[in-house]
Amino acid sequence: MRRRLLFLLLLMTIPMCVKSQAHSFFGNSFLSIGAGPNFYFNTNGVGIGGGASLTGGKWLLNTAGLRLQFAAHLASSGSDPYMLYYGHCDIFFDLLTALRGRNPSDKITSYMLLGVGLVHNSLGDNDFSGIAGVGATYRIGSDWRLFAELEAFIHPSDFDNNERSSTLLTLQLGALYDIAYNPTRSRSRYETKQFSNDWFFQLALGINSFNYNGVGDLSSRMKLITPIFEFGLGKRLTSRWHIRMNLSGFYTRSADELFSYYNVRGDLMLDLMGFINPDRLHSFFNVRPYVSAGIVTRLDDQSHFLFSPAGGLQMVFAPDVRNEIYLDARYLVTPPRFAKVEMAQGSLSVGMYTLTVGYGYKFGRLSFR
Numbered sequence: 001m002r003r004r005l006l007f008l009l010l011l012m013t014i015p016m017c018v019k020s021q022a023h024s025f026f027g028n029s030f031l032s033i034g035a036g037p038n039f040y041f042n043t044n045g046v047g048i049g050g051g052a053s054l055t056g057g058k059w060l061l062n063t064a065g066l067r068l069q070f071a072a073h074l075a076s077s078g079s080d081p082y083m084l085y086y087g088h089c090d091i092f093f094d095l096l097t098a099l100r101g102r103n104p105s106d107k108i109t110s111y112m113l114l115g116v117g118l119v120h121n122s123l124g125d126n127d128f129s130g131i132a133g134v135g136a137t138y139r140i141g142s143d144w145r146l147f148a149e150l151e152a153f154i155h156p157s158d159f160d161n162n163e164r165s166s167t168l169l170t171l172q173l174g175a176l177y178d179i180a181y182n183p184t185r186s187r188s189r190y191e192t193k194q195f196s197n198d199w200f201f202q203l204a205l206g207i208n209s210f211n212y213n214g215v216g217d218l219s220s221r222m223k224l225i226t227p228i229f230e231f232g233l234g235k236r237l238t239s240r241w242h243i244r245m246n247l248s249g250f251y252t253r254s255a256d257e258l259f260s261y262y263n264v265r266g267d268l269m270l271d272l273m274g275f276i277n278p279d280r281l282h283s284f285f286n287v288r289p290y291v292s293a294g295i296v297t298r299l300d301d302q303s304h305f306l307f308s309p310a311g312g313l314q315m316v317f318a319p320d321v322r323n324e325i326y327l328d329a330r331y332l333v334t335p336p337r338f339a340k341v342e343m344a345q346g347s348l349s350v351g352m353y354t355l356t357v358g359y360g361y362k363f364g365r366l367s368f369r
Contacts, residue, residue, distance in 0.1 A: 088117020265294025
């Protein structure tokens with residue numbers, strides 16, 4: 001009888017645990033759908049069209065979060081209309097709430113956003129693109145809001161047969177559904193407490209190796225190794241998530257030329273030790289995988305900037321709460337035209353491997369000790 005009761009309690013507990021985990025994962029997230037006109041600023045002038053978007057996101061903090069958006073826009077560029085398709089990841093930030101605090105009675109909220117993703121032209125062109133925008137929402141119910149959003153999709157030069165960079169400006173109007181939204185939740189002790197808290201900088205030196213179709217064997221790749229310098233400025237948002245702005249560059253080499261470049265990007269970093277055990281606020285050893293988005297530019301062709309995503313991993317030794325030494329391995333993906341070589345390149349064949357050794361220092365007041 002006792003075993004049956006224990007078994008019955010276990011069966012009752014499993015759905016409750018699953019519900020709790022789902023609530024934790026989906027809490028403070030949202031879905032939205034919108035539509036509206038667009039204005040395509042390109043080499044041929046300004047074309048007028050329209051489009052729609054589907055978005056899913058999550059508030060990581062009371063004032064900031066991440067979202068994924070898929071959009072389709074009918075565009076015009078001096079010829080018959082065609083479609084532009086976008087898939088991108090954005091960081092959004094509620095500046096007003098960060099400055100004055102959240103008032104649960106507020107029906108109107110506003111935000112800024114920055115992101116990067118992929119763009120596909122129905123005529124066959126593909127590239128990376130950036131996005132910047134502002135938006136506002138108006139609450140009409142406990143779970144529903146109306147929103148208006150002004151977005152600028154920025155394409156690099158040479159995309160869609162444009163000599164310079166082009167921009168699709170769109171105004172999206174629509175509805176947003178909140179999932180387990182709780183704006184009055186108190187700040188967790190695992191979150192940064194103030195904007196001025198939990199900042200850090202990093203300095204690193206290392207090597208990079210240019211990658212493209214036609215590089216050759218390992219000995220040929222070794223001949224392409226060149227130095228790299230990096231500087232990063234970041235903030236710890238929670239015990240799990242960090243953000244960092246990073247400037248890196250110096251030289252890189254193909255078989256045909258040695259050239260200078262720079263890469264400016266934003267990194268979203270996951271603190272694995274904080275993810276596994278958030279109560280352990282300092283670890284002597286840590287691992288931080290991260291994803292990045294930014295621009296890369298050759299100094300011999302600075303007017304043609306290109307959008308470039310990246311992924312990397314930091315292995316960290318921190319002797320105390322403020323100082324750390326780390327090894328950083330990363331791969332940066334660039335559009336094929338970044339490599340000025342004779343052999344044809346694939347969509348993802350051009351990039352740079354980097355390996356750096358760095359020093360980091362946390363300054364200001366620390367929310368995590």
